[in-house]
Amino acid sequence: MKIAVCIKRVPDMGARFKIGADGASIDETGLKFDMSDFDEWAVEAALQLAEKNAGSTVTVISLGPDAVQETIRKALAMGADAGVQLKADGVPAGGLAVAEALAAELREGGYDLILFGRVAVDTAAGITGVMVAELLGLPCATALSKLEVAGGSATGERQIEGGTESLSFPLPAVCTIDQGLVTQARYPSLKGIMAAKKKPLAVKPAALGQAGVTIAKMELPAERAAGRIVGEGADAVPELVRLLQTEAKVL
């Protein structure tokens, strides 16, 4: 099987974020970056499929500046065979521009399966993968927490609100991968890291499309107020519930 996985380099979500000087971006000083969690699971799913089907290859593609090469190398260290960087200064919003660039790269690849993470953890949008499928005219199964491939077709499962949908679709196809499909993305071993240094990583210019939407502004949400002890004993319960309803608005 020829499998492609599209991955994204994102900042570590545990950080304290600051808004950049232009008011429309995140200030990157001091931020640590890594592969988006869902993309890691997609890479892991691809590697597991490749292990089950002898002779398969896994190619990893990422769009962005040269820094994404580090992210691609991580996927190579996990066991992917080759990487492609679609070079661009940044990742435009709205999904369309990126999808066009990815589709252009994937179109002639002859891939049986193209995987994406369900969403990228920084934007939490989940647009690009489905758009790529549409642009390539391929079937697309989203948010899969189960995936089985046999012959030229596949079945999968995904959680929807209040239930589970079982899907079937032919290959080649695009799938977006959700939490639960794999138990954990494999940790790259030192052996893998050393081997990754020798694997091919092609750099090509990204043929970006038009961005339909742009980021006009970014701002930090209101500061979290300091916590307080509401009261003592069971008598404090009514006040707590009131606060949860009116202040925190979670009830």
Place this chain on the structure above:
Amino acid sequence: MANVLVIAEARGGALKKVALEATTAARTIADASGGQVHAVLFGAPGVGAEADKLGAVGADVVHVCEHAAFEQFDAESFAATAAAAAQAVSPKAILVGGTAFGQDLAPRIGAKLGAGVAADAIDVTMDGDAIAIRHPMATGKVIATLVAAGQLAIVTVRPGAIAVGTSAKAGTVQPLAPASDPAASRVKVTKLTTGGGKLDLAEAPVVVSGGRGLKAPENFKLVEELADAFGNAAVGATRAVTDDGWRPHSDQIGQTGRQVAPSLYVAVGISGAIQHVAGMRNSKTIVAINKDKDAPIFKVADYGIVGDVFEIVPKLTEAVRAARAQR
């Protein structure tokens, strides 16, 4: 003059609440620019009966697309049909609920129409002649405002973020034929199993966790009852109690367990050691109940009650049930 198209989600013949929320948002935009709100409703024959609910919240026209195959979700046919409807309506924005349904459809429509998509919007407005969309990013730590200047914008709306309005319009029903044959759709839903699925810790909007302060495994009943009272809560535990076998290891929240960020986290009888806090500190609202006023958990909690969990938690369970019953 900006028309707005809404793709209204219905499941099992019943309209979903988020469809009403999306229509309300569409109404607001349309009113700001003197346009119309058109809704598209897919479903098995008979779903058209739901159309007047859409009218009641502001839809001028409801295009009803009924087909036996539409008992199940059909992304390809829905997307093709919605795109065709958009050609006719020429909307400035297309809105859909940010559910599995909407997240699957919106990008397809975007690709077909060459438009960008903004997802998980908490607010959609007209800013001049551009659609402006506000949505949280980076696990809620940043709010971004996207604009689609002069162009069509596809937007998925976060369920529960927009209050359903009451600005009623005609809601004229028009039949709409599927733009592509459902039989030709390649991704088929072969089965839909409803309910069942235990609420996953990482996705539940509310998490209620118990720690050693509960003294014995039987007392976890208190935590389960409180979670039950919330209706949409999952139950978590600290490492101390999972190591002791009171709860399965998959319930453990902490450095070596699950890491969660629900809207509400209730820590019952948990001291708040670094091990545990590292797994839940990103929760939006944290409530702590513990008998030790110096327990570290109170440093990280938004609201705390000091006292005996065996007295407080049953009272809280009652109060939460009552509060929710009023909704």
Place this chain on the structure above:
Amino acid sequence: MSGQNVAFLLVLLGALGFFSYNVQRMAGYLRVGLPEDRTNAPGRRTWNLLTIGFAQTKILRERGAGLSHAAVFWGFLVVTAGTVEMMIQGVWPSFGFDRLLARPLWQLFMLSQELFAVVILAAVSWLLWRRLVAPPKRLQGEEIHSTEAVIILCVIATLMITIVTTGAFEYVARPATHETHFGWFRPLATALGAMLGGMSASAAHVGRDLSFWTHALLVLGFLNFLPYGKHFHVFVSLPNVWLSDTSGPGVVGAMRPMDLEAETDTFGAVDVQHLTWKNLLDGYACTECGRCTAACPANITGKPLSPRKIITDTRDRLKEKAPLVMGIPDVDGSAERLRAAPGAQAVLDERLLDDWITEAELWACTSCRACVQECPVNIDQLDIINQLRRGLVLNESRFPEEVLPAFESLETNGSPWAFSPSDRAQWAEGLDIPTMAELQARGQRPEILFWVGCMGSFDDRAKRITVAFARILQAAGIDFAILGQEETCHGDPARRLGNEYLYQVLAKGAIETLDRYEVKTIVTFCPHCFHQMGNEFPQLGGNYEVIHHSTYIERLLAADLVPLRTEHGQRLTMAYHDSCYLGRYNDVYDAPRETLRRALPVVNLVEPTRTKSRGLCCGAGGGRMWMDEKEGKRVNLERTEELVATGAETIAVACPFCMTMMNDGIAKLEAPVTVLDISEVVASQLDPSASRQAQLAGD
């Protein structure tokens, strides 16, 4: 030379030849392992040989068995001289040491033979009784070869008896020698010989020859049996002690350095060929005494780990695999032939990791070094465990899944705890403590750097230790600074867990920061930070004077620099729990106790049963702080129970990991005992009226 002499010569030569062949073979097997230089510090090595080897200091840590074994050992050193004489006499009957020594000396020599024969006989009798009737737990079970032990004890007993009987029969057979060769200096032979007086001379000759040959054959048989079992330690243990790196100052407990740039198929170890010849020699030296396993906190609490098994498995795996690799000495093509034999491929396909030593055993280790501390022949069990952990992690990314968040957090946040680096110095708010960066901007440099560590920066309970120690430093007017947000983990947790790659990335980063500020002296209250930066950083080029706060506070107290209250309140019973990385790793046992006594003169310090170098681990070391404990009894509970049983009202610790473990244990036991760090004890005794204190916000 009679026919008997010729026969004896042939037997002797044959036995010695066969023995030499086996020693050559076993030595050859060591070449399966990697090379290593163990010739440095010859003075220290010789000291170890004299103390641990000849003076049997480690064996004597256990009274009864220790004394018995020391008796046998010393006895053998003496009696072997007599054996040599006997061997020569077998070929040359008229030989005797009386030809070489002045008479009084020779008499003393002969007395020593019988004396020590009795001592040995008594010792082995006791040891035999113990093995057969009342064996301690560590001498039971499938892991060891008790039958071999019993047989050898019987052999030794017989050898000692035959020393006397040979002499006794000689007495009867050669009355002419009574004047010269018997008397007070051979009491047993003389007395027994007199008792046998009724025997005919020819019978006595036969008796003597039988006794002599029995003795000689048993000696030569025993000699040749040695290479096949655990008694090989008789020859290997003294060289093993000389060659070991486990005793002595400075690099004690420093993990083996690793060159990650080296061209290699395998990082760390997965089989015997990845261990060094010294690791393999440890296998030969093992006596299977089990003191290591008896002291192992994991084993005590029911985990699958047995340090003894780690060593015997290494030994047995080597013996199984080495012939297939090395062949038979001086026999060309033997290796290929052996490899072609049925079953040989299966042996080659196996490996030490997984097929002999399992993951569960390796991850159960808390790296407390109790095993290394107890081993009487200075085996380093921990070295093999660490190399196998590296094998698991660096080649196969295999480690307990709950460790993954710690690795990821170390990579992203520079700390094994998932806290933002910007939160690091929050504890210092309002305390007026300068950072290195602030001082550097002013062109200044402090005398010491207070390295806080990740526990002290992020854990709520440990932060109180940080503040307490900072207050002490301020009260004493010490010129210090912290790194603040520039402090990152030095990578020790990653290293203990086998992730040498992640460790080196982090350690190099920390060293870079320290060097950028030209730091010379570091004080820290975490023994893991202390050990890592003081003992292991030099491997990567980081050389600093690192002092643990217990030592530092004691110095301050001894120099009267800390203003203490004069009234001391009530007598408090306190038990101090020795931290492994402070105690066994770095020999710091007294400073924390002294600190407590000086700060609280009325303190009643009580010691738990297992204390100081025998102290039981709290269970958090070796990266176990980040692992779940799924089997057996919790180690921290075992230790807390012991400490609570002393009757102490307070447990004093000098390590934030121990603090966490003890607190957890106390909560579980619901015991009315407090846990305090020694700095908190001292800080509580600070004189509030002292002028240096005046600026600090009161507590």
